[in-house]
Amino acid sequence: MLFLVGLGLGDEKDITVKGLEAVQSCKRVYLDAYTSIVIGCRNEATGAPETAPLESFYGIAPGTIVLADRELVEQKADQILAGATEANIAFLVVGDPFGATTHTDLFLRAIKQNIPVKVIHNTSIVNGVGACGLQLYSFGAIVTIPFFTDRWRPDSFYAKIESNQTLKLHTLCLLDIRVKEQSEQDLLAGRRVYEQPRFMTVRQAAAQLLEVEAKLKRNVCGPDSPAVAIARLGADSQRIVFGTLGEFVDAYDELFGAPLHSLVLPGPEIHELEMEMLQLNILPGSKLSKN
Amino acid sequence: MLFLVGLGLGDEKDITVKGLEAVQSCKRVYLDAYTSIVIGCRNEATGAPETAPLESFYGIAPGTIVLADRELVEQKADQILAGATEANIAFLVVGDPFGATTHTDLFLRAIKQNIPVKVIHNTSIVNGVGACGLQLYSFGAIVTIPFFTDRWRPDSFYAKIESNQTLKLHTLCLLDIRVKEQSEQDLLAGRRVYEQPRFMTVRQAAAQLLEVEAKLKRNVCGPDSPAVAIARLGADSQRIVFGTLGEFVDAYDELFGAPLHSLVLPGPEIHELEMEMLQLNILPGSKLSKN
Secondary structure, three states: OEEEEEEOOOOHHOOOOHHHHHOOEEEEEEEEEEEEOOOOOOOOOOEEEHHHOOOOOOOHOOEEEEEHHHHHHHHOOOHOOOOOOOOOOOEEEOOOHHHHHHHHHHHHHHHHHHOOOEEEEEOHHHHHHHOOOOOHEOOOEEEEEEEOOOOOOOOHHHHHHHHHOOOOEEEEEEEEEEOOOOOOOHHOOOOOOOOEEEOOOHHHHHHHHHHHHHHOOOOOOOOOEEEEEOOOOOOOOOOOEEEEEEHHHOOOHHHHOOOOOOEEOOOOOOOOHHHHHHHHOOOOOOOOOOO | OOEEEOOOOOOOOOEEHHHHHHOOOOOOEEEOOOOOOOOEOOOOOOOOEOOOOHHHHOOOOOOOOOEEEEEHHOOOOHHHHHHOOOOOOEEEEOOOHHHHHHHHHHHHHHHHHHOOOOEEEOOHHHHHHHHOOOOHHHHHOEEOOOOOOOOOOHHHHHHHHHHHOOOOOOOEEEEEEEEEEEEOHHHHOOOOOOOEEEEEHHHHHHHHHHHHHHHHHOOOOOOOEEEEOOOOOOOOEEEEEEEEEHHHHHHHHOOOOOEEEEEOOOOOOOOOHHHHHHOEEEOOOOOOOOO
């Protein structure tokens, strides 16, 4: 059996009891190490994921958990699935197992090999975002904001945010994560040298949104646009901040702290109860303060 | 401290380890019994929630869990919060704590009384819906389909589904739940007599969608529209069925089984990987079958 186990957000204790029992029954355990990270199970210096705290909490032997990078999951999936008709194999995913296309692909591969698959759901940013106080039924499509490079500065997220706003809906912006990426030069030269993991911050995202607004000028995400920064959702160090995009760009990095960050752009109509929740986390001195 | 603990979907084992530890530390435990139900912890005959399986699994004394109905949460919230500055109180919510406005209200009341609040997230239908194979980032706003009555047959969900389709987005339809409701006559007469719990089925929802389509005729949700039925997501008895709305109306009730049901209307463009997932659960004989 293949178990696809969501780890939720936050720390090792956010696994469900069902998920924990599944992991403990498994011969091999993999951890998705490229679409997200377990907050608090990350090497402070390198940013790379660490498996020891998870193994210790699950009560499984040190070294059991194999970090699965993109190459392993997308090109060597059969290694992961090998023997899964006889023994239990777990694939752990931060958030919910169906949060990324690549896990759906693994699910389908297993089904085609007649391997029974059991999915154990958990929270992800898609529903956890409700913690900021904006109601889930008032969110439109999710957008992703990728790291801009010198030559690649896409703006397709802008039109999606605009569509959501037209429908009076909020937008959850997922911020780019680059784990075990190769530079263009190393990739072309075939060198297996990897860059340090990078996690987009709220400040970087806000700056990119302002850049696109300055270019397209349709009044979607300017310096005065309200926004909600969400850092480390579900962890003890969780921080939610309500302010404007301009204020976020001007803020100091320590305000938001370590990864992971997400950003929410509220729609044009914020319900009274929603605003009351947002004001609990107002950036001190923000022009959006109601006090 | 007030703990708002998400129970996830499925059964009692879908609580997180963090949530379980919180519940076990509490002096009083309430269970939201009117916005959703724990599948498998429901009286077969009456449909009402049962707390014994939860108490047994959590290892807390029988009778500890108090069923919280709408009246208690909305009118007597102070009863729930009483003493929470000295002792731990848990409020359990099926899915995620921020799935319904009423829990946000409880959160705010606690904050105003200087009661520390800790939210323990869990999966809800909002992200668990990815299990059907449609990608979460291709969903638009969520709609709710309420039970039609003789005189009240609202159709506001129709325009929302239409907007999502225009943006090539899928729509998650949440189906109405009526737990401990009073009839109009009993309400007017002030009689505390409650109706049997009712949970809208996929067949009922499909029939209502077809009725609104027949009235508004904008080709949003007709008999040939593809749809995904999701029953008891996360439970062992989970069933996902892909077919058309017309086929669902004509299906027999046992095909979908017991509550809770949800319905997804895919957008006009279904990605290849999504279609491969949907075909795994095709209704036998459906006109959408690719085989």
